[in-house]
Amino acid sequence: MKKIKFMFLVGTILLAMFMFTGCGSTTVDLNKYMTIEVTGYDSRGTAKYTFDRKSFIEDYSDKIKINSKKSSDTASLGLMLGMSPAELLLDSCVKYELDKSKELSNGDVVTLKWNCEDNLTKENFNVKLKYSDIKHKVSELKEVDKFNPFDYVEVSFSGISPNVKVTITPNYEQPEMQYISFSADKDSRLKNGDTITVTALISKSNEEKLAEKFGKIPGVTKKEYTVESLPYYVTKVDEIPSDTMDKIISHGESVFRSYVERKWAKPENLIDVEYIGNYFLVDKNPWWISSYTELYMVYKISAVNPEPEQPIEFYYYVCYSDITASADGTCTVNFDDCKVPQDGLFTSESFKVGKYKYMGYETLDALFNNCIVPKINKYEYTSTIKNAEQ
Template identity: 30%
Template sequence: MICPNCNKEIKDDSKFCIFCGANVQSQSNAGNDVQNNAQSVQPQVNTPQYNQPQQSVSAQSQNPQFQPNNFQPAGVNQGVPVQPAMPKKPMNKKLLFGIIGGACALLIIIIVSLVLVANHKTKINLSDYIKVSYDGYDAYGTASAEFDYDKYLDDLTKASSSFKKAYDSDITWSSIADYYDAVDIDYDLDKTSGLSNGDTVTVNFEYDNDAAAQYKIEYVGESKEYTVEGLKETKKIDPFEGVTVEFSGTSPNVYAKVVNNSKDEVYEHIYYDLSKSYDIKIGDTITVTVSNDPEYFVEDYGCVFTSTTKDFKCTAVDQYVSKTADIKEDTLNAMKKQTEDVINAYFAGENKYIGVPDLKFEGTYFLYAKDENGWNWDGNNQIYIIYSGKVKSVEDKKAFDETTVYFPVRFTDIMQYADGTQNVDLNNTSISGETNLEYHYRNVDGYTNKGDMYKELVESQKADYTEEITDGLK
């Protein structure tokens, strides 16, 4: 066909001219309309007449192009004047740049969309798989967290085709060892015991999003708080109600044991420990502690202890007197009386040879054992009641001149009972020491020198005893 704009030959089915860009189809349709209109109003044209040879009708029908009516003078196309060729119109540069820019923007949008689709990651919220449970009694409750691995793995296979392909290759855990870092989730609770209703516990997660990225998965697992609720109520009890400590023995060798006088059956299941159960002296404080685990006890009996320790003081027990000031006056008088009797009995037995007209009380040596809990052969305490007198020889021929002699008599284990009374063994006593005063082949009992008496009776025992000495007796 001929382009109606530039008059160049183009393909019959072309919509646009390849030479000038004109819309051939629309112009062709418009041309046809003009042609039809022109035929209806075509003016008469005087054309020269030629004598044409007669042709048969059949020949004319077979060759219509040779019919006279089909002949057109030059410059006439089917009765319509031929349009002259239009000059080529230059394209608008702004329009061209707009078209190019729009195409580039569209290309960028397409590329970005493809990248986003390629890098898109499905988010997996780990909190959706956690269930926190509480059990036990208020103040002693426990918390535990459970992770739904079945649902978690099922969601992973739905979210990621690459993961599903890897996981379905073999339905055993060993088969996905290579993907362990991607699917391994660690979680923990910050508190799991000793909980009360209203407390909060926090679940923390650990995961590897870098490893999960190979399956286009991204984990979301921020720390999340849960409020403790539903713990059972407890009954509060005093574990020391009706409980006493029984002390027995003599201070400082007292024994202690717990005595439970409670009638409540739950107390039968409470056990106690003592900070000290023997070698106790009066004035010591013993701490009794509940040995049951409070958590287990509340689980078994639903009871909470209001306290787990209590102090008991050792007071009302027998004790050895530990200092001179604690010796009661009647006890001291009894020992002095016994000392006088011992001295007088001694001289009465030797009255043929020696005599002492008067006795004078000089004071005491008091010794107390340093190792209160040890075994002391010489007693836990010792006291020497010391008298003096001028001893003279009564023989016809005097054996020695009148001399002052000190007579110490020892008593041991002076005890004060729990009721406040005191006791001391007054038997088996005698005068300690021996002088250089000779009579009838013997020496007078006692000491003529206070220094020697102190050395032998006190200083020799300093390793085992502390001392209290009456002034003037050293």
């Protein structure tokens, strides 16, 4: 009998040593501490999870120990933060999330998925985690009528592509709309072909008010709109119809001839004005303050200088900014706001032959280097001028 009692005592001591030296293992069932709740209205339900942390810690405060031999860092961290081993295990090894949590309807299935550090848990705490995905079939949402808030909203676009803005105008005479606001995922710097998503925003409290007061809630919360058929900035010379280009060429020539009539001592000395091509500049960053596009129409001028009397040739430009086109391709050019060579305080776009001054450039290279090269960092450019060295 004494021998049996002795063996029982030895077994008890060995068991205690086994448990407190990290050689034992505790199994923890995580699922029993997790609950999923879905609230709200059918099609607008929201799911949330609750892990009963308090009960877990109470249940395992004396059962979970840190394996100090293998995880001195974990033990030190627990001491530093004043956390029990059970709390450390939860914070460092147990993670979870719902596969979906919003816009839920009765009949939907919500799944909570665990993402736990099994090996770390076993190594640091001598704990085996027991868990499985938790599925919750939604059935508790209240049934209410639905309405489409976008039936009472006007979404309009204004501006010139690619600098179009969106305006959202709700009809607040519709009483339900007092509880809803709207936002767009992008509301400016739009171009033809862009699609935006407008979202109807409603708080939970306002949704409750709608349901109580009108017996309905929004059934749709997002709608897409496409920018289309708006005027756009021409970004290629080929986009300018031939009849419009003829008008631009003719206008540029008339601008130069008008200058000759007003400024030359002997306008009759003008021999020829020949259009030789253009430089077309497009801003690399379309969110501009100055011109987005510039079309430099270049003319070769032939004339006779009075004194000393000699033939001369030089180059003149007329620049048109921001040519636009409508959906049908019809172009609009602001002929009243064109730019021509001029002398300023810090710039000179003229030269002299004898005592006679001419606005323009003696060579095509000089025109290019003065008008185009300084803008190359800001603008992309193309040229239709043949035999140009640039």
